[in-house]
Amino acid sequence: MANKLDPMDLKQIITLHLDGYSNRKIASTLSISRNTVNTYMQLFTASEYSLEQLLSFEALQLSELFSSVTLVDTQRHNELMLYFETVNKARNHPGFTFLYHYNQYAETAKNPYGYTQFMEHYNRKYKQERGSMKLEHEPGKEMYIDFAGKKLSYVDKHTGEIIPVEVFVSILPNSQYTYVEACASQKKEDLIQCCINALHFYGGVPLAIVSDNLKSAVSRSSKYEAQINRSFKDFASHYGCVVNPTRAYAPQDKALVENAVQLVYQRIYYPIREMTFFSLEELNQEIQTKLIKYNQLLFQRKEASRVELFQSVERQYLKNLPSSNYQIKDYKRAKVQKIGYVYFSPDKSYYSVPYRYIGHQTTIHYTNTTIEVYYNHLRIALHKRSALKGSYNTIKDHLSSTHQYYTSWSPEFFKKQAQLHGDNVVKCVERILDDVQYPEIGYKRVIGVIQLHKSYGSDRLEKACELALKENIVTYTQIKNILHHKMDLNQETIQQLNADTPHIPSHTNIRGASSYQ
Known part of the structure; x- marks a missing residue:
């Protein structure tokens, strides 16, 4: 059974009432229910005593007068x-x-x-008062994107290291249909991939993507005309939409997506706060599970959920997805070398271009699978990207050793240069050029071999090439190592190579072939 209110509380109610406090304010001051205060005030008024008289009573007397009242537990x-x-x-x-x-x-x-x-x-x-303003958004017009301020994390199961990750959030403002994904960083590659995943999650494309002034999306922020980076523009062009960054120093422009981030904290972050994940994939699986429930929650003042509003209203206003999947594209500047190749620094590899562009500056457009070389916005070469570091990737039609650009650079030219330092140097040059599919690929290697005479002299280079030929290790790196470690100056090594006798010395403990008959 509930306990009655303490007599001292009754006196406090009377005192505050006489001081002009309303019942609501009395309840707030004493931290008791307003209905309780209302009930007691009705009992006080109905009693045969005035409030002043009740206030003068002893606690026991008050308790007896209102003993039947049991309102507060x-x-x-x-x-x-x-x-x-x-x-x-x-x-x-x-x-x-x-x-x-x-x-x-x-x-x-x-x-x-x-x-x-x-x-x-x-x-x-803990009283808080907040104001809000309702904004109307056209269906299918925009998709707001941002990264959450708080990070999530997973544990590397091999090292035990806690790996923090970023959380991408997008929202269609009309239906407030939300997409959430954890990713490794806020770099443009991760941002673009998250946007791709969001568009495929929605199954369509809005007219514009509204982003915060993220470094991965905006090259230079401005209150009126921000510059979008080239990769993000290319992505938007592929999907037939535009990028519209929010204005700098205008927080009201991104209020909608920031509110979505706060809801993500509530519906996703908080429920998984005590869970442990061992990979980014595991974390995203749990996020998607919570996201489905979040999008299915009914709005408090609408008889529909986010997903229902999206399917019934906003979905039809989105443009169709393109037929081909977008591949993230990036760009590098490169000068065409004299041998007819551009150097691709991310993979430290080389790709051929038509010889007429030798000496010109080009732009390399690359994805995970392709390499495109452009000169003045004209594509001059297309290659399949090679996973092999340091490789030479050649299209035969690009090279022409008989052309005027190659009159000085040819196999005969390098043999003549090698002849100045000895016959063995010539043989090494020939071997290097024979080991490559196209002589142009070997030009830089034989130049490196011939240039070793500047550091070590022609005589030592000749001896080093002789050793390399006898050991069948004719490469620039091996010849350089022979000179660096002074192996060409070791007479015993040279005599052993010149002799026909085996390098293993005679010994009584060594059995011959007769022992195995």
């Missing part, structure tokens, strides 16, 4: 107040909601308050 109330301490400590955690904590309270309490009373008791101590 002190134990129940104290239990709630103690739980509020836990709730208040979690207020600053991303994703905090009162509903989440109320559900936990209702599951554990023997006689829980309803949600309305739960919030009323809490707001007596």
Whole structure:
């Protein structure tokens, strides 16, 4: 049975009433229910004593007068107040909601308050007033994107290291249909891939993508005309939409997506805060599970969820996805070398271009699978990207050793240069050129061999080439190592190579072939 209100509380109610406090303000001041104050004030008024007389009574006398009133369960109330301490400590955690904590309270309490009373008791101590403005958004017009300010993480199961990850959030403002994905970084490659995944999640393309002034999307921010980086423009062009960054120093432009981020904290971050993940894939699987539930939640003042509004209204206004999947493209500048190749620095490899562009500056457009070389916006070469580091990738029609650009660079030219330093140097040059499919590929290698005479002299280069030929290790690196380690100056090594006798010395413990008959 509930306990009656303490007589001292009754005196406090009377005192505050005489001081001009309203019943609501009395309830807030004493942290008790307004209905309780209303009931007691009705009892005071109905009694045969004035308020001043009641105030002068002893506590025992007041208790006897109102002994039949049992409105407040002190134990129940104290239990709630103690739980509020836990709730208040979690207020600053991303994703905090009162509903989440109320559900936990209702599951554990023997006689829980309803949600309305739960919030009323809490707001007596922690009162907040917020204003809002409703904005109307045309369906299918925009997709807002941003990265959440708070990161998630997973544990590397091999090292135990905690790996922080970024969280990408996109929203269609009309239906508020939301997409969330964890990714490794905010770099443009990750941003573009997340946008691609978001568009495929929605199954269509809006007219514009509205981004914050992210470095991965905007080359130079401006309040009126920001510059979009080339890769992001190329992505938008492929999907037939435009990129419209928010204005710098105008936080109201991104209020919608930031509100979506706050809801993501509540519906996704908070429920998974105590879970441990061992890969980015595991984390994204859990995010998608929570995201489905989030998009299916009914709006408080609408009889529909985000996904229902999207399917019934906004989906039809989105443009169709292109038939081919977009591949993230990036760009590099490169000068065509004299041998007719451009150097692709990310892979440290070479790709051929038509010989007439030798000496010209070009732009390399590359994806994970292709290499395109452009000169003045004209594509002059297309290659399949090679995964082999340091490789030479050649289209035969690009090379022409008989052309005037190659009159000085030819196999005969390099043999004549090698002849100045000895016959063995010539043989090494011939061997290097014979080992490549196209002589142009070997030109830089034989130049490196011939140039070694500047550091070590022609005589040592000749001896080093002789050793390389006898050991069948004719490469620029091996010849350089012979000279560096002075192996060409070791007479014993040279004699062993010149002799026909085996390099293993005679010994009594060594058995001959007769021992194995």
